Amino acid sequence: MHSLIDSQYDSIAVLDEQGVIISVNQGWQAFAQGNGGSPALSAGVGIDYLAAVRRSATTDSLAAAALRGSEEILAGRQTLFTLEYPCNAPDCERWFELHASPLLGTIRGMVVVHRDITARNLAEHALEHCMVADTAPDLAAALNRLRSDLGLAALPAARLRSLTSQGVRGMLKAGLDMQPGDPDYAEFHDRFLLYYSQDICVGTTVFPGIDELLGGFERRGSPWGIITNKAQRFTLPLLNQLGYAKRAACVVSGDSARRAKPAAQPMHLACALISREPARCLYVGDDLRDIQAGRAVGMATVAVRYGYLGDGAPIEAWGADHLVDDAREIAALAGIY
Template sequence: MHPILTGIRLITFDLDGTLVDSVPDLAVAVDAALSDLGLAPAGEAKVRDWVGNGSRVLMARALAEAQGQPPTEDALDRGHEAFLGHYGRDPGSRTCLYPGVREALDGLRCAGYPVALVTNKPAAFIAPILAGFGLEGHFALCLGGDSLPQKKPDPAPLLHVAAHFGVAPAGCLMVGDSRHDIAAGRAAGFRTLAVPYGYNHGEPVRDSGPDGVVESLAELV
């Protein structure tokens, strides 16, 4: 096992940008929502830089780009509702697992580690995506961005997971691809591990100061 797992009793993963590349599906839904509002599409490249703070912030960024100014709350409500409808109809057909993810999750399960998922994606979309890859049985607990009042980078979701399993934060590891994951993990007292291939608003995730970085999650096992 990877040395960063020494003394670790619970592992928590981010989803988008860490386990799966979901941007192709997210971009289709964003562009469809913009079209509903009579606005020009954003395209996948821009959406890739906007992901990470939940679906409402994603649409706020898309609307601001399309309109040249921040959206009103009414426009954001309509845009977000349209996005949720489009994404909910097809949240996974273009999404793919990153290399090494299945090997890591299989290996951790065989080693007896409890594994949780904490994402800022709305909770309703978690199960369909995991089921599409046959991974729903790998996670003992899944939290979405709307499961609690707070979301990452607030440490509350991670502290909730630690308390759920009765593991002290010092015995927990947060694995993610962005500064929000690392900030949440650090604030919760978790050890942190980053992958460099995900979504971090165009910034190197190493700049966020994780305790470790792996090129592939397969390195964990």
């Protein structure tokens, strides 16, 4: 059993039918030791895993869901349960995915797998919508390339446009009816990003008025930069092809700072790179996390109505200092025109 579980997943525990741990893998031990866990937690064996989840479930809805799923597995009413959850460290955001399944054979019990999916979630930010460029056509093309691999007809780009803000999972759900936890999700997730990276700026265009706005900043001698949650491996190639990489005074990507927006770290890093105090900066974004990050450091914030916006809280509820419909209104706020 040890050789099997040590070879496949990040952190695994085997539970008996009462929910008590009877075996753990090296990944479990390493994670516990690396995160200040006690020797008993690191050893794992003998800990009542289900009781610990039950205690957390009284105040945590995700723990409550994990408890229900685990109980269904142990009762034999379910063969697989998955749940994605955050587990942040003091200096960074982290996400994990719980997989629970029954033990095979005559021994009753359950196997729980805690898989670190932080890298996958950060990669999904590669699809984060942007107030500078309309990337929806190339994202739709990547999805339709996946569909072609499977012998499926292409979907109209217009049908997929509103899903851009939902990242990889939104696109895969719409185009392949696939979601995290499905057996082939990881493979298609990675293939989607590969296809997108190969044709990252074919149909992408700059939103109307943006180039004139940035040119106005440059003529006035005002530095401008980009702060995005996109991973750098997507940000820089896209900006290079758009012609903005060398013009920007700074480019802060999702993996440039310890934490991504809405945390304040990327904002402070950008200000340091352009030698400006946050109070002297105007931050423009098309997502709630943009406004939260800007306000956290004292920047004036502008929310744009164009873009993809998604299906979250209405833009009027974000708390931005200004709402605009196009780039000319941004220019007016900045005193360009």
